[in-house]
Amino acid sequence: MENIEYQIRKINPDLFSWxxxxxxxxxxxxxxxxxxxHIIDGIYDGNAVFLLxxxxxxxxxxIAADFMEVIPHEKITLINYLKPQxxxxxxxxxxxFGIGKVGEMxxxxxxxxxxxxxxxxxxxxxxxxxxxxxxxxxxxxxxxxLREGGILTEEEFSLQKKKxxxxx
Numbered sequence: 001m002e003n004i005e006y007q008i009r010k011i012n013p014d015l016f017s018w019x020x021x022x023x024x025x026x027x028x029x030x031x032x033x034x035x036x037x038h039i040i041d042g043i044y045d046g047n048a049v050f051l052l053x054x055x056x057x058x059x060x061x062x063i064a065a066d067f068m069e070v071i072p073h074e075k076i077t078l079i080n081y082l083k084p085q086x087x088x089x090x091x092x093x094x095x096x097f098g099i100g101k102v103g104e105m106x107x108x109x110x111x112x113x114x115x116x117x118x119x120x121x122x123x124x125x126x127x128x129x130x131x132x133x134x135x136x137x138x139x140x141x142x143x144x145x146l147r148e149g150g151i152l153t154e155e156e157f158s159l160q161k162k163k164x165x166x167x168x
Contacts, residue, residue, distance in 0.1 A: 011039055021051070022063050029061075030054065030066065037117050038110040042088065042099040051088060051099050054116045058090055061096060069097065073118050077142045080160070081111035091142070096151055139164050 034054040041050055041063065048063040056075065060069040071092060078091035081102075088107050090097040102110075140161060147157040 001005075011036060012022070023095070025061075026052075029059070029070075031056070036071075038106075038113045040088070040099075040102055040106045040110045042102040042107075044097065044099045051102075051110065053110070053117070054055055055117070058114070071097070073079065076118060077146075078112055078117055079118070082108050082163075083108075091146060093149070093153070096146065 007138045023112060035054055037053040037055060039052045041048065043049070043061055044060055046053075047065050047067060049067070050057045050059075050061045050063060052061060057073060058071045060067070060071075060080075062068065071090060075092045076090060078089070079088045081087070082089065083104060084103070085100065086097050086102055086107070087100045088102050088111060090099070100157070142159055143152065143160050143164070147154065152160070
C-alpha cells in the first residue's frame with residue numbers, strides 16, 4: 001500500500017490529498033508488479049471516478065461507488081483529450097469511455113503519458129512530420145471503424161474527424 005500511496009502522491013498530489021480514503025482500495029485490485037503511469041479524476045456515466053493507467057491496463061474506478069471497468073492496453077485503439085469539452089476519451093473496438101470534468105493540466109498530462117507508453121510516441125508527445133501525418137491517418141481509419149460499428153454517431157465521427165484533420 002505504501003508504494004501505491006507514493007506513486008499517487010508523485011503523479012497527482014492534489015488528488016491524493018482529498019481522496020486518500022478511496023485510494024486505500026487500490027491495493028485490492030492492483031497487481032504487485034503494476035506501476036502507475038498516471039491518475040486523474042472525472043465523471044463517467046454520471047459517477048465520480050478515478051481514471052488510472054498502469055503499465056498493463058487502464059482502470060475506471062468509481063469513487064464512493066461499487067463500479068470498476070478494466071481495459072487492457074491491447075484493447076485500446078485511441079486515447080484523446082478534448083480540451084473544450086474537458087473530456088478524456090478512451091476508445092476500444094467495442095466502446096468509447098468518455099470521462100468528463102477533467103482538469104486541463106492533469107488530463108493533458110494523462111493523455112500524453114499514456115499515449116507515450118501505449119503507442120510509443122516520444123516523451124514530448126511529438127513524432128517526425130511523416131510519422132505525425134501517418135498517425136493522423138491511422139486515427140481517422142480507426143474512427144471510421146468505430147462509426148461503421150455503430151459506436152460513434154455520424155455527428156461524433158464528423159467532429160473527431162475535423163479535429164484530427166486540423167492536426168495536419
